[in-house]
Amino acid sequence: MVAIKASRAFTNRPKIAKVEGAYHGVYDYAEVSQAPRPETWGSIDRPESVPLVHGTPASALGDVVIIPFNDPERAIAILDRHAxxxxxxxxxxxxxxxxxxxxxxxxxxxxxxxxxxxxxxxxLDEVITFRTEHGGLQSRYDVTPDLTAIGKMIGGGFPVGAVVGRSEVMEVLNPRAKRVLFPHSGTFSANPISTTAGLVAMELFDEAAVARLNALADRAMKGIEAAIAESGVPACVTGGGSMFRVHMKPQPPRNFRESYLTPEENIRLKALLEHMFAEGFILINTCSATLSTPMTESEIDQLVAAFGRGFEKMAAGV
Ligand SMILES: Cc1ncc(COP(=O)(O)O)c(C=O)c1O
Known part of the structure; x- marks a missing residue:
């Protein structure tokens, strides 16, 4: 929310563009088209701005432009119309x-x-991807964003969010400026517990810790892929860094529309999640996982084995 508002304050423009299906928090504008359905999402060349929450003002929908992920031609054609x-x-x-x-x-x-x-x-929203590399996922790309939003793990388990970026843009938040373009404060601002815990967590999550966690995720993904292949069920794994997601699809989806589950895939996913729960693993409803530093190869191998039994049950039609 702060990054969006800072962008508006800096550019004095009303609209934002975001990727169809992407989650960026609960701000009205950020949640537009977070979960559109085939009957509401419209043409891929002109995706509709679909409300998530009942009662979202039409004005909010009108100020959010939706682009498809990893589709540069279509994305640029859409952006050009609102340049x-x-x-x-x-x-x-x-x-x-x-x-x-x-x-x-x-x-x-x-x-x-x-x-x-x-x-x-x-x-760039690095609220969850920041963990992927010591310098955030953006360090794997040849890109310098104007602003980056971070949160979650930077608080070491305590609630926190932060926006960082180009000083010229950050200046809109400068409380000492003659005219503050974006005055900002709130319950969670400058919380000493969150910032202290976050500082310690960030000191401990050094390059070696990132590499170790990423290697664990790699082990998990390879193990799950092998289990899928052995069982023959139509499923696949995506992810990177210390995160992964299991899809009930034979091929990795390239965008939100491809990752959207058919009713049959949804039934299989729910069954897998229930199986994992019974095995002692609570996974988010998308069947995704983010690893944490206390984990070792032992937990990963147990996780992979549990997935393997789940795929076997699925293959056997249990
Ligand atoms: C990718 C991503 N962006 C943004 C957010 C929202 O962060 P906050 O709740 O601090 O606004 C989340 C939180 O779940 C997230 O996962």
């Missing part, structure tokens, strides 16, 4: 609900160049 009004393009480099597949470097470059050319900002 003078867009404060920012909001992008998660590996959006969980879009399929947890890393963005293609070309897609990111094209969006970055478009934003620069058109006086719009590029805002």
């Amino acid at each position: 003078d009004d867009l404060a920012c393009v909001l992008l998660d480099l590996m959006p969980h609900r879009v399929g947890l597949k890393p963005a293609d470097p070309d897609f990111v470059t094209v969006i970055r160049e478009w934003a620069t050319r058109n006086g719009s900002l590029l805002v």
